Amino acid sequence: MAKYAFRDEQRKEIIYSNEAVKEDRNTAFYCPNADCNAQLYICAIDGSKAAYFRATKPQHPHIPNCLYGTRSIEFDENQFDESRFDYDKAMESLFGLTDTAIASNKSGEHSIGEPQKHPPRTIRQMYSMCKSLPVKSKYGNKEIGEMLLDDRSEYRYPKGCFGNRIIEATVKKRFYDSEKKQIYLTAPVTSKKYSFVLDFSDNDTYKFIRNEIFNNSDKIIIVGGKWKPTDKYNYFISSVNGRKQVAIIKCFGSLT
Ligand SMILES: [Zn+2]
Known part of the structure; x- marks a missing residue:
């Protein structure tokens, strides 16, 4: 699509x-x-x-x-409110740092008539929105390439990936370390130029995501993180506070 x-x-x-x-x-x-x-x-x-x-x-x-031949990145812009989309706020809500998602849910309960449209807010919604538009175009006044690191936007990241970014990644050969509670990915998918460390503080979240990735190690994994450089060249790290920050993209519902 x-x-x-x-x-x-x-x-x-x-x-x-x-x-x-x-x-x-x-x-x-x-x-x-x-x-x-x-x-x-x-x-x-x-x-x-x-x-x-x-x-x-x-x-x-x-x-x-x-x-683009599957339904996995379907995004119907008519179902979302672009005017209220604030990328950094949406990302912080993924990290669990704000409660915008809960707040806007509550305000929706009191509205009468048609359900209120909300801006894209889950990692899947933001990823699908980014994939459905060219990297140089904008959504909510933010350039797609500034939100998502993928094969198309790699040219924008010559020195690495810093700050609030969604990465389209695949697993590294040795993809986890249970002692450190870390998972290791690489992005963009084709060049594998950068390595990413997902740093967990909660053991249950770590185990859940590690098992999900283990069972889908050939799939695309998307992560919303606040990326910082590490001591290792071309390695970037972000804490992962909850499951909302990670999703697995399965190519289902082929359209061809
Ligand atoms: Zn295609």
């Missing part, structure tokens, strides 16, 4: 799904994933503003594990 695609194979000219609906339905576009040679066509559900790109021709499908 892609909300944007490229007109050219060199992936220079971005086209958004809402622009493409005005064009010929038989025009083929290129997948946002530069490694994927799928040809995409615009699809729109009648009477809905939600248009998206799909690989509808069986001879030009997404490659296996292309996230």
Whole structure:
């Protein structure tokens, strides 16, 4: 499910799904994933503003594990309130440092009529939002590449990954140390340029996440952290206070 695609194979000219609906339905576009040679066509559900790109021709499908060929990064912007999105606040809420999520839930209880839209706030919602938009575009006045470190935004991180960032990672060979209560990941997925240390204080949280990752060690793991450099070159560390900071992305619901 892609909300944007490229007109050219060199992936220079971005086209958004809402622009493409005005064009010929038989025009083929290129997948946002530069490694994927799928040809995409615009699809729109009648009477809905939600248009998206799909690989509808069986001879030009997404490659296996292309996230844009699955429902795992589906993001329907109509269900969220972009105007109230504050990235740093949302991240701090993931760390358990603020109670914005609880506060906004409570205020929702008193509203009458339609349920209030809220900004993206879980790690999955923020990740899907970031993946559904090009890295140079903005959501809630914040550039996508500034929120998420992935293959596409790597060029923005020449010296490392610092501060509040979501990382799209995979496991390192030796991926945990139970004595230190740490988990080791690497990102971005293709270059594996940087190493990341997830530092747990709570043993139950550590064990739960370690087991989840152990059972999904071939999958993409996303982590919202407040990253700091370590003594080791290209290693960055963040504390993980709760399960909300980590999610595993499974390529389910293939659309091709
Ligand atoms: Zn693809």
